[in-house]
Amino acid sequence: MSAVSDRLPTFPWDKLEPYKATAKGHPGGIVDLSVGTPVDPVPDLIQKALVAAADSPGYPTVWGTPELRNAITGWVERRLGAREVTHRHVLPIVGSKELVAWLPTQLGLGPGDRVAYPRLAYPTYEVGARLARADYVAYDDPTELDPAGLKLLWLNSPSNPTGRVLGKDELTRIVAWAREHGILVFSDECYIELGWEADPVSVLHPDVCGGSYEGIVSVHSLSKRSNLAGYRAAFLAGDPAVLGPLLEIRKHGGMMTAAPTQAAVVAALGDDAHVREQRERYAARRALLRDALLKHGFRIEHSEASLYLWATRDESCWDTVAHLAARGILVAPGDFYGPAGDRFVRVALTATDERVAAAVERLR
Numbered sequence: 001m002s003a004v005s006d007r008l009p010t011f012p013w014d015k016l017e018p019y020k021a022t023a024k025g026h027p028g029g030i031v032d033l034s035v036g037t038p039v040d041p042v043p044d045l046i047q048k049a050l051v052a053a054a055d056s057p058g059y060p061t062v063w064g065t066p067e068l069r070n071a072i073t074g075w076v077e078r079r080l081g082a083r084e085v086t087h088r089h090v091l092p093i094v095g096s097k098e099l100v101a102w103l104p105t106q107l108g109l110g111p112g113d114r115v116a117y118p119r120l121a122y123p124t125y126e127v128g129a130r131l132a133r134a135d136y137v138a139y140d141d142p143t144e145l146d147p148a149g150l151k152l153l154w155l156n157s158p159s160n161p162t163g164r165v166l167g168k169d170e171l172t173r174i175v176a177w178a179r180e181h182g183i184l185v186f187s188d189e190c191y192i193e194l195g196w197e198a199d200p201v202s203v204l205h206p207d208v209c210g211g212s213y214e215g216i217v218s219v220h221s222l223s224k225r226s227n228l229a230g231y232r233a234a235f236l237a238g239d240p241a242v243l244g245p246l247l248e249i250r251k252h253g254g255m256m257t258a259a260p261t262q263a264a265v266v267a268a269l270g271d272d273a274h275v276r277e278q279r280e281r282y283a284a285r286r287a288l289l290r291d292a293l294l295k296h297g298f299r300i301e302h303s304e305a306s307l308y309l310w311a312t313r314d315e316s317c318w319d320t321v322a323h324l325a326a327r328g329i330l331v332a333p334g335d336f337y338g339p340a341g342d343r344f345v346r347v348a349l350t351a352t353d354e355r356v357a358a359a360v361e362r363l364r
Contacts, residue, residue, distance in 0.1 A: 007130045012123060012336040019325040026328025031359040033289075034330045036160075036307055036348040038227040040281060043274035046226060046264045053263035060259040062251045064092040068262045071269040076237045079193070080218070082204040083211060088240040091247055092257045092265070095232035096190055096221040100124045103186065104132035106249050109151055111135070116145055117154040120162055120337045122188070125154045138338060142174055147181035158191040158200050158305035161337045161346040165198040165305045171208045179215050184242065190221040190234075193275055196286065197304035204237060213239045224307055225275050226268040231261045233268070282307060285349045285356045292363040293347065301344070309347040310334075320345045327362040 016034060023030040063069070072090040076082045093099045101124050104115055114135045117125035121138065129136035134152075139145055142153055155174065157166035166174075171187075178185045187203040203209055203216050217238030223229035236243060257265075268274075290300060290309055298311040313320050317333040324331055324345070332348070334341025351359070 004131070007133070008127060009123070009130075016321070016330070016332070019321050020330055022322075022325040023328050023330040026362075028328055028358055028362070031329045031351060031355045031362070033348045033351055033359065034332045034346075036224075036332075036346075036350050038224065038229050039350055039352050040227050040278065042227050042231075043268070043271070043277075045271060045274070046228070046267050049267035050231075050260045050264040053260040056259035058259075060256045060262060062092075062254075062256050063087075063247055064257060064262050065259075065266075067266050068092060068257075071266040072235050072237065075269040076204065080202040080204050080237075081206065082202070082237070083206055085204075085237065086240075089213060089237055089243065091236045091243045091250075092262065093219075093234045093236060093250075094255055094257055095223070095229075096188070096219050096234040097124055098255070099219060099234065099236070100188070101128045101131060104128045104134050104152060106246055107132075107152065107184070109134040112149060113151045114149045115152045115154070116142055116150055118156055118159065119340045120159065120334075121154070121156060122160050123336060143177040147183060150181070150183050153178055153183050153185050155185060155187040155203065157187070157189065158195065158198075159302070160188075160191065160306060161308055161332070161334065161341065161344075162301065162310040163191075163303035163306040163308055165195065165200045167198075168201045168205070168207055171201060171203055175203055175208055175216060183215070185216045187216065187218045189218050191224060191306040192220070193225045194279065194282065194307060195305040196283065200305055214241070215239055217242055222265060222268050225278065227278065228264065228268065231264055233257065233261050233265045235265075281353075282349050285351070285353065288356055288360050289347060289349065292360040296363040307349045309349070310344055311347055312344045314343060317342050317345050329359050329362060 069087040073085045076085045109132045111133050115129035116137050116139050119138045119140050126136050192200045202218050204218050217236050221234040293311050300309050300311050303309045317335055321333050332346040334344030
């Protein structure tokens with residue numbers, strides 16, 4: 001076991017435990033703005049779909065029901081502007097994190113192959129490369145990388161942690177460069193429905209990909225837009241030449257989305273009203289927290305989309321974490337997402353209205 005675990009970095013969230021204990025000691029209780037886990041109820045129509053499918057004694061399929069694939073293809077065309085998306089262009093996954101962690105292994109990458117991801121990024125991109133024994137490199141602009149040996153390029157827009165959005169022209173340029181060099185692009189777009197000061201665009205949009213899905217796959221999750229983190233519901237869309245082999249591998253590995261979850265996803269992707277309602281909740285919380293942080297002396301960069309505010313007091317991120325923990329507010333240190341974040345903290349919008357109000361009051 002140690003042969004595998006020794007490849008991995010220290011689990012970052014364990015380092016936050018002492019600060020969490022400090023925040024919990026606040027007389028008014030902790031306001032946890034660190035992990036970014038949804039706190040609002042699962043919409044009623046999704047719960048009903050889950051319950052209606054509860055009597056599912058048989059094994060589900062890895063590819064999902066035809067109804068699920070119809071729901072995904074319909075959403076990809078309606079929401080992302082993609083064209084001519086068929087069942088061969090989509091693949092359900094068991095939450096997006098397992099895909100990110102195991103994708104390099106499932107692609108057959110190993111020593112000598114390179115995986116690239118943004119300079120400030122979700123740490124699981126690196127973990128996936130480590131599990132496969134592949135090399136990894138962080139970038140500011142991927143087109144400045146040496147393409148030799150580069151097999152997998154991760155994009156992330158809107159970004160976790162910064163909330164930065166890659167514009168249409170920038171995405172188009174990157175996709176063209178990757179295709180020129182035969183590099184597979186996976187675009188993590190899990191926050192694409194949470195744009196605030198920008199309108200995020202998918203790599204599947206015809207203006208970006210030219211109407212061809214060759215060499216590109218987008219990753220989508222229902223955790224944030226539908227409060228389904230507990231359901232482990234996500235999917236891929238893009239190049240059938242990539243998704244077909246992944247489907248076969250995942251069949252052998254038993255990577256099946258539970259049948260009730262599949263039914264819940266059909267309901268979730270078919271309804272836009274609950275997404276608008278949840279967006280309004282997050283928008284209100286974002287406005288309150290942003291104003292309070294600015295008045296408290298923070299500077300906020302990027303943050304034009306996603307569920308986070310990327311904030312700094314121009315000091316060590318751990319000093320900022322301690323400063324806020326003393327006020328009962330827990331945030332994520334920026335260096336969890338790479339050394340370039342060592343003077344920032346990530347402030348999640350995922351707290352109840354009551355807890356957000358408490359944080360705002362403590363920051364005054």
